[in-house]
Amino acid sequence: MRLTTKGRYAVTAMLDLAIHARQGPVSLSDISGRQAISLSYLEQLFAKLRRNGLVESIRGPGGGYRLSRQDHEINVAEIVDAVNETIDATRCNQKGDCHDGEKCLTHHLWMDLSDQIHGFLSGISLNHLVDRRETLEISRRQGRKGERISALAEED
Amino acid sequence: MRLTTKGRYAVTAMLDLAIHARQGPVSLSDISGRQAISLSYLEQLFAKLRRNGLVESIRGPGGGYRLSRQDHEINVAEIVDAVNETIDATRCNQKGDCHDGEKCLTHHLWMDLSDQIHGFLSGISLNHLVDRRETLEISRRQGRKGERISALAEED
Protein backbone atom coordinates (compact mmCIF):
# COMPACT_ATOMS: atom_id res chain seq x y z
CA MET A 1 0.00 0.00 0.00
CA ARG A 2 1.42 3.31 -0.90
CA LEU A 3 0.47 6.39 1.04
CA THR A 4 3.59 8.34 1.73
CA THR A 5 4.74 11.90 2.00
CA LYS A 6 4.37 12.18 -1.72
CA GLY A 7 0.63 11.69 -1.67
CA ARG A 8 0.17 13.78 1.45
CA TYR A 9 2.16 16.67 0.05
CA ALA A 10 0.13 16.53 -3.13
CA VAL A 11 -3.12 16.84 -1.22
CA THR A 12 -1.76 19.58 0.99
CA ALA A 13 -0.53 21.51 -2.01
CA MET A 14 -3.82 21.11 -3.85
CA LEU A 15 -5.69 22.30 -0.81
CA ASP A 16 -3.43 25.32 -0.55
CA LEU A 17 -4.15 25.95 -4.20
CA ALA A 18 -7.89 25.71 -3.64
CA ILE A 19 -7.76 28.09 -0.70
CA HIS A 20 -5.86 30.74 -2.61
CA ALA A 21 -7.64 30.19 -5.87
CA ARG A 22 -9.52 33.44 -6.08
CA GLN A 23 -6.33 35.47 -6.08
CA GLY A 24 -5.43 34.21 -9.51
CA PRO A 25 -2.74 31.67 -10.40
CA VAL A 26 -0.66 30.43 -7.49
CA SER A 27 3.04 29.91 -8.01
CA LEU A 28 4.83 26.91 -6.65
CA SER A 29 7.20 29.07 -4.67
CA ASP A 30 4.22 30.52 -2.77
CA ILE A 31 3.04 27.03 -1.91
CA SER A 32 6.55 26.00 -1.07
CA GLY A 33 6.83 28.88 1.38
CA ARG A 34 3.50 28.37 3.05
CA GLN A 35 3.52 24.61 3.30
CA ALA A 36 7.20 24.02 3.86
CA ILE A 37 7.57 21.72 0.89
CA SER A 38 10.72 21.81 -1.21
CA LEU A 39 10.19 23.68 -4.46
CA SER A 40 11.90 21.10 -6.63
CA TYR A 41 9.82 18.41 -5.08
CA LEU A 42 6.63 20.34 -5.75
CA GLU A 43 7.65 20.63 -9.36
CA GLN A 44 7.75 16.87 -9.64
CA LEU A 45 4.36 16.52 -8.05
CA PHE A 46 2.70 19.17 -10.16
CA ALA A 47 4.08 17.67 -13.32
CA LYS A 48 2.06 14.58 -12.52
CA LEU A 49 -0.98 16.50 -11.39
CA ARG A 50 -0.94 18.36 -14.66
CA ARG A 51 -0.57 15.22 -16.74
CA ASN A 52 -3.59 13.86 -14.96
CA GLY A 53 -5.61 16.93 -15.76
CA LEU A 54 -6.09 18.14 -12.22
CA VAL A 55 -4.37 21.49 -12.61
CA GLU A 56 -3.38 23.75 -15.47
CA SER A 57 -0.40 25.99 -15.65
CA ILE A 58 0.10 29.58 -16.71
CA ARG A 59 3.64 30.45 -17.61
CA GLY A 60 5.49 33.69 -17.47
CA PRO A 61 5.50 36.44 -14.86
CA GLY A 62 2.46 36.36 -12.64
CA GLY A 63 1.84 32.81 -13.71
CA GLY A 64 1.42 29.70 -11.65
CA TYR A 65 -1.09 26.93 -11.32
CA ARG A 66 -4.85 26.83 -11.21
CA LEU A 67 -7.30 24.01 -10.58
CA SER A 68 -8.64 22.76 -13.85
CA ARG A 69 -12.00 21.91 -12.33
CA GLN A 70 -14.02 23.45 -9.56
CA ASP A 71 -12.95 22.48 -6.09
CA HIS A 72 -16.04 20.40 -5.43
CA GLU A 73 -15.32 18.36 -8.53
CA ILE A 74 -11.89 17.22 -7.40
CA ASN A 75 -11.61 14.55 -4.75
CA VAL A 76 -8.73 13.38 -2.66
CA ALA A 77 -8.52 9.94 -4.20
CA GLU A 78 -7.82 11.43 -7.59
CA ILE A 79 -4.99 13.49 -6.23
CA VAL A 80 -3.32 10.59 -4.49
CA ASP A 81 -3.78 8.40 -7.54
CA ALA A 82 -2.23 11.05 -9.75
CA VAL A 83 1.07 11.17 -7.93
CA ASN A 84 1.22 7.72 -6.40
CA GLU A 85 0.47 5.34 -9.22
CA THR A 86 -2.42 3.91 -7.28
CA ILE A 87 -3.55 3.45 -3.73
CA ASP A 88 -3.83 -0.27 -3.68
CA ALA A 89 -3.60 -2.53 -0.67
CA THR A 90 -2.97 -5.74 -2.58
CA ARG A 91 0.45 -7.17 -3.22
CA CYS A 92 -0.45 -8.34 -6.69
CA ASN A 93 -1.79 -5.05 -8.05
CA GLN A 94 -5.26 -6.45 -8.35
CA LYS A 95 -4.07 -9.22 -10.61
CA GLY A 96 -4.47 -12.06 -8.15
CA ASP A 97 -1.19 -13.78 -8.91
CA CYS A 98 1.01 -13.27 -5.91
CA HIS A 99 1.24 -16.85 -4.71
CA ASP A 100 2.60 -18.50 -7.75
CA GLY A 101 0.40 -17.20 -10.45
CA GLU A 102 -2.60 -17.79 -8.24
CA LYS A 103 -4.48 -15.76 -5.70
CA CYS A 104 -3.02 -15.80 -2.24
CA LEU A 105 -5.17 -16.62 0.76
CA THR A 106 -5.80 -13.01 1.62
CA HIS A 107 -6.25 -11.50 -1.80
CA HIS A 108 -9.91 -10.72 -1.31
CA LEU A 109 -9.31 -9.04 1.99
CA TRP A 110 -6.89 -6.56 0.45
CA MET A 111 -9.20 -5.96 -2.45
CA ASP A 112 -11.96 -5.08 -0.05
CA LEU A 113 -9.66 -2.82 1.91
CA SER A 114 -8.60 -1.03 -1.26
CA ASP A 115 -12.22 -0.43 -2.14
CA GLN A 116 -12.87 0.87 1.31
CA ILE A 117 -10.04 3.37 1.22
CA HIS A 118 -10.77 4.45 -2.28
CA GLY A 119 -14.42 4.92 -1.44
CA PHE A 120 -13.62 7.01 1.56
CA LEU A 121 -11.11 9.26 -0.16
CA SER A 122 -13.17 9.74 -3.28
CA GLY A 123 -16.06 10.92 -1.14
CA ILE A 124 -14.03 13.90 0.03
CA SER A 125 -13.68 16.86 -2.29
CA LEU A 126 -11.25 19.73 -2.01
CA ASN A 127 -14.21 21.97 -1.38
CA HIS A 128 -15.11 19.76 1.51
CA LEU A 129 -11.70 20.31 3.05
CA VAL A 130 -11.64 24.03 2.38
CA ASP A 131 -14.87 24.43 4.31
CA ARG A 132 -13.70 22.67 7.41
CA ARG A 133 -13.34 24.89 10.39
CA GLU A 134 -9.90 23.53 11.29
CA THR A 135 -8.58 24.10 7.81
CA LEU A 136 -9.52 27.78 8.03
CA GLU A 137 -7.81 28.01 11.38
CA ILE A 138 -4.59 26.53 10.19
CA SER A 139 -4.58 28.37 6.94
CA ARG A 140 -5.07 31.69 8.68
CA ARG A 141 -2.18 30.98 10.99
CA GLN A 142 -0.02 30.19 8.00
CA GLY A 143 -1.18 33.39 6.29
CA ARG A 144 0.28 35.48 9.05
CA LYS A 145 3.77 34.72 7.99
CA GLY A 146 4.12 36.53 4.71
CA GLU A 147 1.01 36.05 2.70
CA ARG A 148 -2.13 38.13 2.99
CA ILE A 149 -5.10 35.86 2.79
CA SER A 150 -7.63 38.71 2.91
CA ALA A 151 -11.27 38.08 3.56
CA LEU A 152 -11.11 34.32 3.47
CA ALA A 153 -11.31 33.50 7.10
CA GLU A 154 -12.87 36.45 8.83
CA GLU A 155 -14.98 34.75 11.41
CA ASP A 156 -14.69 32.99 14.74
CA MET B 1 1.07 4.60 6.10
CA ARG B 2 2.57 1.24 6.46
CA LEU B 3 0.93 -1.76 4.90
CA THR B 4 3.59 -3.85 3.27
CA THR B 5 4.40 -7.45 2.62
CA LYS B 6 5.20 -7.85 6.27
CA GLY B 7 1.67 -7.13 7.40
CA ARG B 8 0.16 -9.12 4.58
CA TYR B 9 2.33 -12.15 5.29
CA ALA B 10 1.37 -11.98 8.93
CA VAL B 11 -2.31 -12.07 8.13
CA THR B 12 -1.84 -14.82 5.57
CA ALA B 13 0.13 -16.90 8.04
CA MET B 14 -2.39 -16.37 10.81
CA LEU B 15 -5.17 -17.38 8.48
CA ASP B 16 -3.29 -20.51 7.51
CA LEU B 17 -2.89 -21.20 11.20
CA ALA B 18 -6.60 -20.75 11.82
CA ILE B 19 -7.51 -23.06 8.97
CA HIS B 20 -5.28 -25.86 10.15
CA ALA B 21 -5.93 -25.30 13.82
CA ARG B 22 -7.84 -28.50 14.50
CA GLN B 23 -4.92 -30.68 13.49
CA GLY B 24 -2.95 -29.54 16.51
CA PRO B 25 0.01 -27.17 16.57
CA VAL B 26 1.15 -25.96 13.17
CA SER B 27 4.86 -25.67 12.50
CA LEU B 28 6.34 -22.73 10.69
CA SER B 29 7.83 -24.94 8.05
CA ASP B 30 4.34 -26.16 7.16
CA ILE B 31 3.17 -22.60 6.76
CA SER B 32 6.31 -21.73 4.88
CA GLY B 33 5.66 -24.55 2.45
CA ARG B 34 1.99 -23.83 1.90
CA GLN B 35 2.15 -20.05 1.70
CA ALA B 36 5.53 -19.66 0.03
CA ILE B 37 6.93 -17.46 2.75
CA SER B 38 10.55 -17.78 3.80
CA LEU B 39 10.93 -19.73 7.03
CA SER B 40 13.36 -17.31 8.66
CA TYR B 41 11.10 -14.45 7.81
CA LEU B 42 8.15 -16.22 9.38
CA GLU B 43 10.18 -16.68 12.53
CA GLN B 44 10.61 -12.95 12.83
CA LEU B 45 6.94 -12.31 12.32
CA PHE B 46 5.86 -14.94 14.81
CA ALA B 47 8.23 -13.57 17.40
CA LYS B 48 6.22 -10.36 17.27
CA LEU B 49 2.90 -12.12 17.11
CA ARG B 50 3.84 -14.07 20.19
CA ARG B 51 5.03 -11.02 22.09
CA ASN B 52 1.68 -9.45 21.34
CA GLY B 53 -0.17 -12.42 22.71
CA LEU B 54 -1.79 -13.52 19.48
CA VAL B 55 -0.21 -16.97 19.29
CA GLU B 56 1.47 -19.36 21.66
CA SER B 57 4.22 -21.79 20.86
CA ILE B 58 4.90 -25.42 21.63
CA ARG B 59 8.50 -26.51 21.30
CA GLY B 60 9.95 -29.85 20.44
CA PRO B 61 8.94 -32.48 17.91
CA GLY B 62 5.31 -32.19 16.91
CA GLY B 63 5.34 -28.65 18.20
CA GLY B 64 4.48 -25.45 16.45
CA TYR B 65 2.14 -22.55 16.96
CA ARG B 66 -1.45 -22.24 18.04
CA LEU B 67 -3.80 -19.27 18.23
CA SER B 68 -3.96 -18.04 21.78
CA ARG B 69 -7.56 -16.97 21.39
CA GLN B 70 -10.44 -18.32 19.37
CA ASP B 71 -10.44 -17.32 15.76
CA HIS B 72 -13.47 -15.07 16.11
CA GLU B 73 -11.70 -13.13 18.84
CA ILE B 74 -8.73 -12.13 16.70
CA ASN B 75 -9.14 -9.42 14.13
CA VAL B 76 -7.00 -8.36 11.24
CA ALA B 77 -6.12 -4.96 12.66
CA GLU B 78 -4.49 -6.57 15.67
CA ILE B 79 -2.34 -8.73 13.47
CA VAL B 80 -1.13 -5.89 11.32
CA ASP B 81 -0.49 -3.75 14.37
CA ALA B 82 1.49 -6.53 15.99
CA VAL B 83 4.08 -6.77 13.24
CA ASN B 84 3.92 -3.28 11.78
CA GLU B 85 4.12 -0.87 14.66
CA THR B 86 0.87 0.77 13.67
CA ILE B 87 -1.27 1.37 10.64
CA ASP B 88 -1.41 5.11 10.66
CA ALA B 89 -2.05 7.37 7.70
CA THR B 90 -0.71 10.56 9.25
CA ARG B 91 2.80 11.82 8.76
CA CYS B 92 3.08 13.06 12.33
CA ASN B 93 2.08 9.84 14.08
CA GLN B 94 -1.07 11.40 15.44
CA LYS B 95 0.87 14.13 17.17
CA GLY B 96 -0.12 17.00 14.91
CA ASP B 97 3.29 18.55 14.54
CA CYS B 98 4.45 17.89 11.04
CA HIS B 99 4.47 21.45 9.73
CA ASP B 100 6.77 23.05 12.20
CA GLY B 101 5.46 21.93 15.49
CA GLU B 102 1.94 22.65 14.30
CA LYS B 103 -0.72 20.68 12.48
CA CYS B 104 -0.39 20.66 8.75
CA LEU B 105 -3.33 21.56 6.55
CA THR B 106 -4.38 17.99 6.00
CA HIS B 107 -3.80 16.51 9.42
CA HIS B 108 -7.47 15.90 10.13
CA LEU B 109 -8.00 14.20 6.84
CA TRP B 110 -5.34 11.60 7.58
CA MET B 111 -6.64 11.12 11.08
CA ASP B 112 -10.07 10.35 9.68
CA LEU B 113 -8.59 7.98 7.14
CA SER B 114 -6.67 6.13 9.83
CA ASP B 115 -9.84 5.68 11.81
CA GLN B 116 -11.62 4.43 8.75
CA ILE B 117 -9.01 1.81 7.96
CA HIS B 118 -8.62 0.72 11.53
CA GLY B 119 -12.36 0.41 11.90
CA PHE B 120 -12.65 -1.68 8.79
CA LEU B 121 -9.84 -4.07 9.63
CA SER B 122 -10.83 -4.51 13.23
CA GLY B 123 -14.29 -5.51 12.11
CA ILE B 124 -12.90 -8.55 10.33
CA SER B 125 -12.01 -11.58 12.41
CA LEU B 126 -9.95 -14.57 11.38
CA ASN B 127 -13.07 -16.65 11.68
CA HIS B 128 -14.73 -14.34 9.23
CA LEU B 129 -11.98 -15.02 6.72
CA VAL B 130 -11.92 -18.75 7.29
CA ASP B 131 -15.60 -18.94 6.45
CA ARG B 132 -15.36 -17.18 3.16
CA ARG B 133 -16.04 -19.33 0.19
CA GLU B 134 -12.98 -18.11 -1.69
CA THR B 135 -10.70 -18.86 1.19
CA LEU B 136 -11.84 -22.47 1.21
CA GLU B 137 -11.29 -22.69 -2.50
CA ILE B 138 -7.78 -21.39 -2.35
CA SER B 139 -6.86 -23.33 0.72
CA ARG B 140 -8.04 -26.56 -0.80
CA ARG B 141 -5.97 -25.95 -3.90
CA GLN B 142 -2.94 -25.36 -1.73
CA GLY B 143 -3.67 -28.50 0.23
CA ARG B 144 -3.23 -30.62 -2.84
CA LYS B 145 0.48 -30.07 -2.87
CA GLY B 146 1.72 -31.95 0.15
CA GLU B 147 -0.62 -31.35 3.00
CA ARG B 148 -3.81 -33.21 3.61
CA ILE B 149 -6.47 -30.83 4.76
CA SER B 150 -9.05 -33.58 5.33
CA ALA B 151 -12.69 -32.76 5.76
CA LEU B 152 -12.30 -29.04 5.88
CA ALA B 153 -13.53 -28.09 2.47
CA GLU B 154 -15.68 -30.91 1.24
CA GLU B 155 -18.48 -29.02 -0.41
CA ASP B 156 -19.09 -26.84 -3.46
Next chain:
DNA sequence: CGTATTACCCAGTAATTCAGTCAACTATTG
Protein backbone atom coordinates in the same frame (compact mmCIF):
# COMPACT_ATOMS: atom_id res chain seq x y z
C1' DC C 1 20.77 -40.69 27.53
C1' DG C 2 20.97 -38.87 22.91
C1' DT C 3 19.14 -37.36 18.82
C1' DA C 4 15.79 -35.26 15.94
C1' DT C 5 12.58 -31.66 15.87
C1' DT C 6 10.93 -27.46 16.63
C1' DA C 7 10.98 -22.73 18.46
C1' DC C 8 14.02 -18.68 19.53
C1' DC C 9 17.37 -15.06 18.89
C1' DC C 10 20.65 -12.00 16.73
C1' DA C 11 23.38 -10.00 13.27
C1' DG C 12 23.93 -8.98 8.70
C1' DT C 13 22.82 -7.97 3.65
C1' DA C 14 20.79 -7.05 -0.98
C1' DA C 15 17.37 -4.57 -3.06
C1' DT C 16 14.04 -1.20 -3.16
C1' DT C 17 11.83 3.03 -2.35
C1' DC C 18 11.49 7.69 -0.65
C1' DA C 19 12.47 12.29 -0.23
C1' DG C 20 14.85 15.59 -1.99
C1' DT C 21 18.45 18.04 -5.09
C1' DC C 22 20.49 19.84 -9.31
C1' DA C 23 20.97 21.49 -13.70
C1' DA C 24 19.57 22.46 -18.13
C1' DC C 25 15.61 23.76 -21.07
C1' DT C 26 11.29 25.96 -22.89
C1' DA C 27 7.52 29.11 -23.07
C1' DT C 28 5.40 33.56 -21.88
C1' DT C 29 5.04 38.28 -20.49
C1' DG C 30 6.27 42.94 -20.90
Next chain:
DNA sequence: CAATAGTTGACTGAATTACTGGGTAATACG
Protein backbone atom coordinates in the same frame (compact mmCIF):
# COMPACT_ATOMS: atom_id res chain seq x y z
C1' DC D 1 15.59 40.95 -25.00
C1' DA D 2 15.32 40.00 -19.96
C1' DA D 3 12.84 38.19 -16.28
C1' DT D 4 9.69 34.89 -14.65
C1' DA D 5 7.89 30.50 -14.10
C1' DG D 6 6.94 26.01 -15.68
C1' DT D 7 9.20 21.25 -17.61
C1' DT D 8 12.15 17.54 -17.66
C1' DG D 9 15.31 13.98 -16.38
C1' DA D 10 18.96 12.22 -14.00
C1' DC D 11 20.94 11.58 -9.66
C1' DT D 12 21.84 10.85 -4.54
C1' DG D 13 21.67 9.78 0.54
C1' DA D 14 19.04 7.67 3.83
C1' DA D 15 15.83 4.64 5.38
C1' DT D 16 13.22 0.55 5.16
C1' DT D 17 11.98 -3.95 3.58
C1' DA D 18 12.50 -8.52 2.63
C1' DC D 19 15.24 -12.05 3.39
C1' DT D 20 19.40 -15.21 4.91
C1' DG D 21 22.34 -17.73 8.12
C1' DG D 22 24.28 -19.39 12.26
C1' DG D 23 23.84 -20.66 16.54
C1' DT D 24 21.06 -21.73 21.03
C1' DA D 25 17.33 -23.71 23.96
C1' DA D 26 13.53 -26.68 24.92
C1' DT D 27 11.05 -30.99 24.31
C1' DA D 28 9.45 -35.55 22.67
C1' DC D 29 10.68 -40.12 21.51
C1' DG D 30 13.47 -44.16 21.12
